[in-house]
Amino acid sequence: MTARLREALRSGAEEAPVYPVYERxxxxxxxxxxxxxxxxxxxxxxxxxxxxVVPSGRAPSVDPAAAGTAALPDRIDLPPIGALHVTDRPRIGPAAVLFSGERGRLNGPDATEYVGAVGADSDRYRILRPGPGAPAGDKVLLSPDGRYVAWSDDDGVEIIDLVTGRTRGLPGGGPVAWSPDGSRLVVRDTVDLDPQGETYRVVLSIVTLDGGHRTELPDVPRQAIVGHPAAFSPDGQRLAYQVGREVTVVGLDGKRLASYFLPPESWLAGKGAWTADGRWLTVATRRADSTDWSLRLLDPATGREARPLDLPAVSDVTTIRLLGWGPDGSALVVAFTPNPLSEDRFDQPLEIDQRTSYGSVRGVRVLALTPGAAEPRTVLTAPDQILAIDVADGVIESGRVREASPPGGVGGxxxxxxxxxxxxxxxxxxxxxxxxxxxxxxxxxxxxxxxxxxxx
The missing domain is CATH 1.20.58 (Methane Monooxygenase Hydroxylase; Chain G, domain 1)
Incomplete structure (x- = not known):
């Protein structure tokens, strides 16, 4: 290669553009x-x-009309681990059953107690956290159509819509009973009469769900025990409640219509105490020196015993609570099985709240007491960790019972x-x-x- 060629190549290389490989x-x-x-x-x-966002969104995803196919599951189980809350999506919609307890998966962190809900037409399980010491059917109440749940919180009564997930508040210390159409709620307040809170009185009121109208019921004696729950008549125009041994019947305006005393070991039977035709009131009575309970009818105006009920008695229970009446005339009751470790004797006189407290109860069942039957028929079973239960009135009145398949594994x-x-x-x-x-x-x-x- 000549010197002239080398110079030409060097000159061309110097003039060629350089590609910035490292920088690029x-x-x-x-x-x-x-x-x-x-x-x-x-x-x-x-x-x-x-x-x-998705678990707590507000838009409904369940058609309320699904409650038309509502049926009582023949068994319930504990909610799965990591179960969805009632405010999560997809919404549970109207519920058939509420249940609670204090053991197993019904206990959360920091002593949280859960209340479980089962869908009206399928085995959708959800949970809510109403606070400690809030048994289903006692301090946590399911509305007659299964759409709403009411319980007590620090600011009053909280009501949640299971279809939309929205909540609202009402003034009052705690819920006592729903009206049949779900438009009213009986609430209970405790008013201290001295700074130390040693003397108090209980005030019962009928409150409309919009909070626009409140009717205080006749005075309750000081430090009286208010039997729970109260019971509306099927037409929603009368309310019966028990204070101590006294049963009082009032109208929606709060006017006293009747009052009378029950004998010992007789209690207003439950939220289904009125018969389906509204003619009679039902009380639950314990047979002396036994754990056998039966239902009997009273004239709501006088308290006198009416015609006998041809229903089987329930044996070996702490008490029974009447949920309502099926289309065949059967009385559906919650039977509370005694806890063998309890210090109380259930064949002896006890207050009703002692008979249904978690420490006294081993488990619950729902029984059908059918006219003319020799024995009660079990329509719903539950594991021993479930100690309290409530059932929507509409489910009871439909008479439908479905074969259940509770979810296993883990939740959403x-x-x-x-x-x-x-x-x-x-x-x-x-x-x-x-x-x-x-x-x-x-x-x-x-x-x-x-x-x-x-x-x-």
Whole structure:
């Protein structure tokens, strides 16, 4: 090669544009790293929104008309681990059953007590947290159509709509009874009469659900025990409630219509105490020196015993609570099985709240007392951890019982939180290894580019 040729080549090389290989590779790596990190952040934001917004959204996803196919499940079980809350999606819709207890999966962290709800037409299980010491059917009440649940909180009575997930508040210390059409609620307040709270009186009131009208019922004696629950007549125009041994019947205007005393070991039978035709009141009575309970009818105007009821007695229970009447004339009752470890003797006189307290009860069943039958018929069973239960009036009146298949395994919240934890840890790992990840992506890009050039 001549000197002149070498000079020409050098001159041409100097004039040729230089490609900034290192700078371009570095810029590409930075862009790739930014894209990957943005994708991780977007994924984390998406999962957080899924967990926090979707479970507590407000739009309804269940048609209230589904309650038309409501039926009583023949068995219930504990809610699954990580069960959805009643405010989560998909909504549970109207419920057939509420249940509660103080053991097993009905206990949450920090001594939280859950109340379980079972869907009206299928085995959808949800939970709610009304606070400690709130048994279903006593301090947590299901509305007649199964759509609403009422319980007491620090600010008054809380009512949740199981179809929409929305809540509302009413003034009052705690719910006592729903009216048949669900438009009114009887609430109970305790008023201290001295600064130490040693003397008090109980005030019962009928409150409309919109809070616009409140009717205080006749005075309750000081420090009296108010039998629970009270019972509305089927037409919703009369209310019967028990204070001590006295039963009082009032109208919606709060005017006293009748009052009389029951003999010992007789109690207003429950929220279904009025017969289906509204003619009679029902009381539950314990046979002397036994744990056998039976139902009998009273004239609501005089308290005199009416015609006898041809219904079987219930044996070996702490007490029974009348839920309502089926279309065949059967009385559906909750039977409370005695806890063998309880210090109380249930063949002796006890207050009704002692007979239904968690410490006294081993388990519950729902029984049908059919006219002319020799023995009660079990229509719903529950595991021993379930100690209290409530059933929607509409389900009882329909007379339908369905074969249940309670869900097992784990619930929706378990999977949401598991997915969130996996993505968070994945995001942390991706961030810590972001440099290596960017170089790995760049290496793959270079290999693909070289492979493309080789094929060309």
């Amino acid at each position: 590779a570095l810029a590409t790596a930075r862009r790739t790293r930014r894209r990957n990190w943005s994708a991780v952040v977007a994924a984390l934001v998406l999962i957080v929104l899924t967990v926090t 919240r378990f999977w949401w939180w598991t997915g969130l934890i996996i993505l968070v840890w994945g995001g942390i790992a991706a961030y810590r290894g972001r440099v290596g990840l960017a170089l790995w992506f760049d290496d793959r890009r270079v290999r693909r580019a070289r492979a493309a050039e080789g094929e060309g």
